[in-house]
Amino acid sequence: MPELLPASSQPRYLQLAEGLKHAIEKGVFSAGGALPSIRQAAHTHNLSINTVIAAYRSLEDQGFIEARPQSGFVVKNQLPGLMRTFEKGTEESAASASVLSLIEQAFAMQQDPSFLNLSLACPDKNSDLFPREKLGRIMSRLVRQQASLISSYALPPGSLTLRRQISRRMQNLGVLSHVDDICLTHGCMEAINLALRAVTKPGDSVGVESPTYFYLIPLLNDLGLKLVELPTHAETGLCVDEIEPLLAEKQLQALICMPNLHNPLGCSMPLEAKKKLAKLVNQYQVPLIEDGLYAELQSHGTLPAVQSLDENGWVIFCSSFSKTLAPDFRIGWVHSTRFNRKIRQLKSLYSIAESQFLSETLGQFLEAGGYDYHLRKLRKNYAKNMNVAQALIADYFPEGTKATKPEGGYLFWLELPDPIDTYVLYQQLVRDKISLIPGRLYSASGRFSNAVRISCCNPVDERYRAGFARVGEKARELLASS
The missing domain is CATH 3.90.1150.10 (Aspartate Aminotransferase, domain 1)
Incomplete structure (x- = not known):
């Protein structure tokens, strides 16, 4: 019987559930096999019967085990993992x-x-996953106290209140950010669009992971850019070792990469691969557009962004609050040092500004605290x-x-x-x-x-x-x- 995982902040039943979950994933308990009886588990871990029942019910709710008459709790069939490399596309x-x-x-x-x-x-x-009521209260207060917000443009780079909060949150990704390096955008897709326009010209080749987020395909085509599908591993993401020859031979003028919680694979790149990728784009001076849309939804804390390992500003970080806080607000951002001025100019040219009212709402929500608690619930x-x-x-x-x-x-x-x-x-x-x-x-x-x-x-x-x-x-x- 596996030991409880050390996690003093968690209730005992969750510690037991996590320990059993890891044992199931490692094959200690095979599909169809029975877990220890409730009384046996209670005796082994010096827990109450109710605590063990709560742990087993938690695993049942998550789809790991099921109750069977006369057999107690047994391990359900587990879906085999996909661990292979998707080769370079045709x-x-x-x-x-x-x-x-x-x-x-x-x-x-x-x-x-x-x-x-x-x-x-x-x-x-x-x-009901998003804090609609709290955001609604902030919006109501802003309408009463700062009605002028809805009658003015928030020209680039956008709301200082929100940019300050984004700058603080970027530290969780390992990025030492300054508010002046952040420009608010209409979601993450506009951030990527502006970044591409800032670093490429029609006819350039852009390397992307394969498979990739489907909207990148028509976007690159519309910008007159050639999409190059790069080898990608289902478990570790972009195969960095295989792209160096393309960079050395100047076959790529830019890269788009999703190192943390890749869409659609869901994988995250190991730290060493991120370090090598950052080194390569700096060595060959090829801009990397890092899509960090899902980065704050990682289960075990936020992993570092590739931009945190960037030395000379060749990595541009893009993200938004659409997947974590307020989908309809469509508030995103792009963080760059080397290309910041060009991106701001392009923002002014293509969509002028973001909503000051919505940006201030998000900024005040983040200032008030509670966002990390909200993220833990989401995860x-x-x-x-x-x-x-x-x-x-x-x-x-x-x-x-x-x-x-x-x-x-x-x-x-x-x-x-x-x-x-x-x-x-x-x-x-x-x-x-x-x-x-x-x-x-x-x-x-x-x-x-x-x-x-x-x-x-x-x-x-x-x-x-x-x-x-x-x-x-x-x-x-x-x-x-x-």
């Missing part, structure tokens, strides 16, 4: 228009309440959703299905047995009012035909359980017919 590019068309269809389904969406990283509009909810979703997939999907195992966030990458084409699966599920975005959308060369991204930003209730069961059923039918 030179053939998918039509940007077809990618945009599929994205448009997916977002249309998102707006239709009759559809169950298993892929889009958009929480349900009725979600806990998302971890539970992801564990339950993977357990359901292990139960319902065809044998041979594998998934990445992120340490945080709410996205993971699912790879089905090769004969299954997830675009065909997507088309068939539309009839069942289920939206599942096919893997080929995440590749400029149309790869990953047997993969999908799974999003767990919403609670896995009975509707979601039935949805996963139906997807598994259709996947098994496709596998049998192939």
Whole structure:
């Protein structure tokens, strides 16, 4: 029986649950095997029976174990991990228009309440995960006390109140930031867009991880840039050793990378890989646009950003509060030293300003404290959703299905047995009012035909359980017919 994990700030039942969870993940308790009885566990750890019951119920809620008559609690089937390298993509590019068309269809389904969406990283509009009431109170107070906010432009770089708070939070990523190096943007996508415009010109080649966030494909195409798919490992992210020749031979004029909680893989780069990446972009003077959108959702504290290892300003950091605090506010930022002036000029040119009213609302929320507590709640909810979703997939999907195992966030990458084409699966599920975005959308060369991204930003209730069961059923039918 594993020992309780040392965590004095946690209740005893959670310490026991974490210890058992790690034992299950390491294979100490195999799928179908029974856990120690409640009385035995209570005796072993000198705990009350109620404490052990609470620990087992927590693991049951997370999808790790289940209660069986006459057998007590047993370990549920675990989804095999996906640990392989996705090689460099082919030179053939998918039509940007077809990618945009599929994205448009997916977002249309998102707006239709009759559809169950298993892929889009958009929480349900009725979600209670975000501090709506507290933000609402701040907004009401600002309208009463500073009504002039809604009648003025907040020209770049934007609200000083919010930039000060962002600068403080950047320290959690290891970045010593100054408010003057931060420019507020309309979400993270505008931050990346402005960064690309600042460091490239039409015809340049931009290296991206493969698979990548699907909106980057039409964005790069629209800017007249060539997308180069770079080798990426499902567990450790960008294969840094393999990109040095491309940098040395000046085949890349910029890089876009998501080192922490990659979208769609969910993986994070090891520290040594980040150090080497920062060294390479400085050595060859190639700008790196670092997408940190999910960085604050990591389970075990915030990992350092690549920008924290940057020596001469070649790394540009982009993020927003859309995934952690207020999706509809669309407030993001870009942090840069070397390219800061150019980015501000571009911000003025393309969208002029961000809302001072919304920016001040976020700034005052962060000043008041409580954001870290809110983040801990988010991480806990998302971890539970992801564990339950993977357990359901292990139960319902065809044998041979594998998934990445992120340490945080709410996205993971699912790879089905090769004969299954997830675009065909997507088309068939539309009839069942289920939206599942096919893997080929995440590749400029149309790869990953047997993969999908799974999003767990919403609670896995009975509707979601039935949805996963139906997807598994259709996947098994496709596998049998192939």
